[in-house]
Amino acid sequence: MSLQNLLKIGQLKEHPADAEEIQRLLAAAVRNLSDAGVAAVSFETRFDAAYRAITQTCLSALMAHGFRPDTNRPGHHVTLIQALPLTLGVDATRVIVLDALRRKRNLGDYTGEDIDEASVNACIAEAKRLIGDALGWLTTHRPNLVTPKS
DSSP: OOHHHHHHTTSEEEOOOOHHHHHHHHHHHHHHHHHHTOTTSOHHHHHHHHHHHHHHHHHHHHHHTTEEEOTTSTTHHHHHHHTHHHHTOOOHHHHHHHHHHHHHHHHHHHHOOOOOHHHHHHHHHHHHHHHHHHHHHHHHHOGGGTSOOO
């Protein structure tokens, strides 16, 4: 599957890359990752913040390629995660882990299932790693999208 194929089947929309938008998303991801580390709040809140950092990072990577998911269709979080091999070169093993975190988030949101400390720590670690991957990829391949204008 390619990004063009995802566009053809309606999972993606064209979206011109915009440096300010991508920088804002990445800054929000970093803030959410920081919030996820606050031990004074519940595991659920920390997990949600780390997961949000993951989706914001995935979205920034997709936008750097000129696309965004069609949020009017179900499954846009799946699309964000499954596009990572195409946007950042993330390997299939990591995509499986990120998708498991997405499913865990859905269970928490829609069934009230408890989030444990190990899941929080895994989500934080994956968010941190993905932000680093995105910044590295953008710096190498699209530096104009991460370097503030002077």
